[in-house]
Amino acid sequence: MTASTASTASAASTALTEDPPRARGRRGRAGRAALTTLTWVVAVLFVFPLVWMVLTSFKQEADAYTDPPRLFFTPTLDQFARVLDRGFLPYLGNSAFVTVLSTLFVLLLGVPAAYALSLAPVRGTSNALGFFLSTKMLPIVAAIIPLYVIAQNVQLLDNVWALVVLYTAMNLPLAIWMMRSFFLEVPKEVIEAGQMDGARLPTLLLRVVLPVVAPGIAATALICVIFSWTEFFYAVNLTSARAGSVPVFLVGFITSEGLYWAQLSAAALLASLPVVIVGWIAQNYLVRGLSMGAVK
């Protein structure tokens, strides 16, 4: 299995890479095949916990607790049915609501700010940027107590809107930094040319700037979605049965009747799937956003 993968891989890689002027010969080819095999082995080992989670989610509980662990079994969808029976869907709905709304708010507040800090900079730009980033350095534990007390006083405890507001604040600083770096990529000449033609600012922004920065904004939104969907600390401390997001649903597994591994795996899989799929599809946006636009 490994050998055949390796040989096809080496053939393909010689076909794909432009070899440096000096041909490397047989030793180079064997070396590349070995490297490809190594890469694959490392990758599979690295994600094995997840592969195991997927396998376990299709098991009966009896198949999940075996020594040695069982690789072959009769697959079943029972665990997914049980997860849905436990009332998973409302949590999923809360997560979706909070993620979508907080990401929208981040864009609404962040796009103008990023514009002001890049294409139309004012004095104090770097102070503002520094301020935004420094709020990310405030440990969230330092704010959770007053947030809890405030939420309690204004009836926002266990309310999705509390999470919407907090996730917007949580993602906004990073989003402004990212979007600013995308706005900086807009060539000045393009804007000036547009102005020569007498375009007004809104038209200019919509017609000239937006098309250039759109992929960057998408990348930023994707990262906000990931961080909102996976956020745990605020969710666990400020919400429970009514407004809980999917991580809160997972916590139910340790606090109630002990751990059911197969059911837990099914729940973990369902809870993670939306963001995993979005992340897989938009990988390049992910790289783009995280590297602050350094990679296109």
Added chain:
Amino acid sequence: MTAVELALPTTTSQDRDHPVQPRSDRGAWKRRAPLLPALVFTIAVTQVPFLLTVFYSFQSWNLVRPGSQHFVGLRNYVDVFADSQFRGAMLNTVVLTVVCVLVAMLLGLGLALLLDRAFLGRGVVRTLLITPFLILPAAGALLWKTTMFDPTYGLLNFVLGGETDWLSEFPLASVMAQVVWQWTPFMMLLILAGLQSQSKEVLEAAQVDGAGRWRTFASITLPQLSRFLQLAALLGAIYVVNSFDAIFLMTQGGPGTASTNLPYYIYQRAFEGFDIGQSSAMGVIVVILTMIVSTFTLRLMFRAFDVSGGVR
């Protein structure tokens, strides 16, 4: 029309030379307008709670005893500094952050180097490798606690043999393993981005000049990579320092306080001990320590991204 002129400096020669200088105070405020909503919102949601934390930290206040709130001056701080568990949690936080960020970066660098070449299934491998970053940290933590670390049915003991109870014998190391696993893909993606932004010509020139692979890596790739490594370390540290999910779900800070970090300890004091005053004092201390560390790292960040200029 005025908005255009104010927002986008153009035509006049003076403006072309100093595009950053605002023309007048009124103009400057107009230019600042798009920034204000974000600024006001961020101040309201992040700074106001923190000021309240400072206020609470001078109070004696137990949540379950209404009306117990009164001013006690610095007593909470004295108590916190005398608390050996707090110091232990602080040490654990430092160890957890430093070790996880470093190990994840090294692993990420290794994986990125493996991926930075054409081979069969490269896209699939990259997709596989980023997945641990995309799944819920809570799911990852529960998964490792059960199917990996369980002494009887866990995969780790199946592979290694023995009956080691990882979570009680090596609690902090087990938590770190999970955190590293979660953050390695993030580091890998960033470093890979750095590797791929290198200019091909420079690398080829080095090869033509007879520089070996190692030499090329050390004197061309690494310096080019440094700002990506800094960014990765900074962003990683911001998130890892706040690690809560893994500890909450895997060890509950235990056994004893062996794997308690500051976020978890403050959480315990506030939501299980209901001691608002003391946990607020801890929060304030954590913020002051973080500020000292982050002033330093922010400066690095600014140098790496050349922010001061405003316009590139």
